[in-house]
Amino acid sequence: MALSLTPAGDPAAAGTPTRIVTGPQQTVLGPSGNIDSLYATVRDSKGLHAYMSNAQTIWYDQLPDGTLTHPRVILRVGAKGSPDQCGVHPVGAVYKATATHWVTFYHGEQANPHQYGGNCYLGPGKRNYTRWSIIQMQTFDAGRTWHKGGRVITQDSELSSWNTNPPPASNRDDVGSPRLVIHGDHLYLFYRAMNRQSRNVWQMSVARATMASLGKPGAWKKYFAPQPTLLNPHPKASFSQPGLGGQQSAIQGLPATARGISWNSYLGSYISVRASQDGIRLYRSEGTDFTRWKPLKQIVPSYGTASPFGKACIPEKTPSFPVAVGYGATIGWTGSSTATGRRFWVYYMIKPKGKCFSERYLVRRQVALDENLATYPKPRVSTGDVTYKVSFSAPHKKVSRHRWTVKSKLTRNGKPWSHRKVTVQANRRSRWVVADQLRSSARGVVTLRGKAKGRYRFHVAKSGDYPAATSRKFKTPRR
Incomplete structure (x- = not known):
């Protein structure tokens, strides 16, 4: 045909x-x-x-x-x-x-x-x-x-x-x-x-x-x-x-x-x-x-x-x-x-x-x-990833020392975005905090730098074969 x-x-x-x-x-x-x-x-x-x-x-x-x-x-x-x-x-x-x-x-x-x-x-x-x-x-x-x-x-x-x-x-x-x-x-x-x-x-x-x-x-x-x-x-x-x-x-x-x-x-x-x-x-x-x-x-x-x-x-x-x-x-x-x-x-x-x-x-x-190449400017390079800020409240009193639920205020690319509850867990040895999936933002493992109380900047990426990008600490909190 x-x-x-x-x-x-x-x-x-x-x-x-x-x-x-x-x-x-x-x-x-x-x-x-x-x-x-x-x-x-x-x-x-x-x-x-x-x-x-x-x-x-x-x-x-x-x-x-x-x-x-x-x-x-x-x-x-x-x-x-x-x-x-x-x-x-x-x-x-x-x-x-x-x-x-x-x-x-x-x-x-x-x-x-x-x-x-x-x-x-x-x-x-x-x-x-x-x-x-x-x-x-x-x-x-x-x-x-x-x-x-x-x-x-x-x-x-x-x-x-x-x-x-x-x-x-x-x-x-x-x-x-x-x-x-x-x-x-x-x-x-x-x-x-x-x-x-x-x-x-x-x-x-x-x-x-x-x-x-x-x-x-x-x-x-x-x-x-x-x-x-x-x-x-x-x-x-x-x-x-x-x-x-x-x-x-x-x-x-x-x-x-x-x-x-x-x-x-x-x-x-x-x-x-x-x-x-x-x-x-x-x-x-x-x-x-x-x-x-x-x-x-x-x-x-x-x-x-x-x-x-x-x-x-x-x-x-x-x-x-x-x-x-x-x-x-x-x-x-x-x-x-x-x-x-x-x-x-x-x-x-x-x-x-x-x-x-x-x-x-x-x-x-x-x-x-059948033509010569044209002169063309190079694009400005960026990672292209969507970035988020999270502002955490105080740890929940009813959970253990290294696991708590917090309310988060999120902004996307600098603009107000969403309010969600996120469960996080601290790792003493590596000082990383791993959050559960943010179902309202993106599916995948979210990795945060530092401890849960404070503000952080992080990237959302796929887990497993494509691990999350390294996060940049926005503010070091105190407990």
Whole structure:
């Protein structure tokens, strides 16, 4: 089935470019543990915005030079047992049904209830294999607040039983890492999954839903090519299988780990990028048929040995821990996640050698097709993490000396935010205080410096494989 998706008004294909030039790496954000997803952008009446995620999704304002400012949390993981208990990772585009009603989708991760009490990311030797699915999310106020919908794409029901075996068999029940493409009167989600013929190997697949449906659960149909039979030796592929539990087939030539997909007006085709230990490689669709792809060019050579996921890493004490690279995105010269031209950006995550996964960086490179690189200012680099202040009252009298409940006044990025009760526990030996989950702010372990009575500045980050960032003491209290 030839799937033609030429955006109206775009010129005809220019063929293969004779020269592709790649610029030096620029750091945009980091170090941070929140760079665990595809970098994506969206524009509204106030300007350009960007978002990335891990245990929570953070929204930024993006300045013309690429600097990311004013971080705020727009989406958090769900409760224990929910489809997004262990991760919320939105895709790289937003469908604007109206000026204020927007729709997009995210990759959710659910913990296996049959392992380790159904908890997430327990660390080396006790990894809980999660189940991935793709979930709808909507905003009715142009991105200020977001609301979760239901699952729209899940794995083939024949492959979706919970599995506790090591990878790759443990990934049989996953569908995830989605990318949204908008064209005509349909929404298209590319995603990676195994199928009945892939033999425990992830492959790239695609599904679609009408725009009128807003991509709600039950509206999606997976791309499926039946196996040849004696009665039908040349079956036709079509969008015929249900998004929830139906079969899927692989598209040709695009690796499962390729990420951001955008229409390139200069090439007259879609482009995608794969960022991994093997380097950074661009791909293009065969004209306007994006079920068939081919390599365009490797723009960054191999990085060497891959960094092992789940292996113990001690900050500043594991110098041999290898580099990690991933989450490539193609971003237009003016910041679009959906359209590129002769010049564009490739964004990706990199974890330097010797660093742990809590110290990742968002970086970018300029790419020029049959043109010279343009002079462009470097963005101002920040960690991009949302920071909080907590003002603690006196310890509760009815609890033990080293465990008490306090009322907290919280401000987010310097603005009044919330009032909540938090239970904290002191550790005499290390002088750290570990708080229970702040369910109203972000899920994960919160680490505070000092003792409970006083004011502190801290970061919220995922526990386990991605430990909380080191806190900065705001004030040393006395007892």
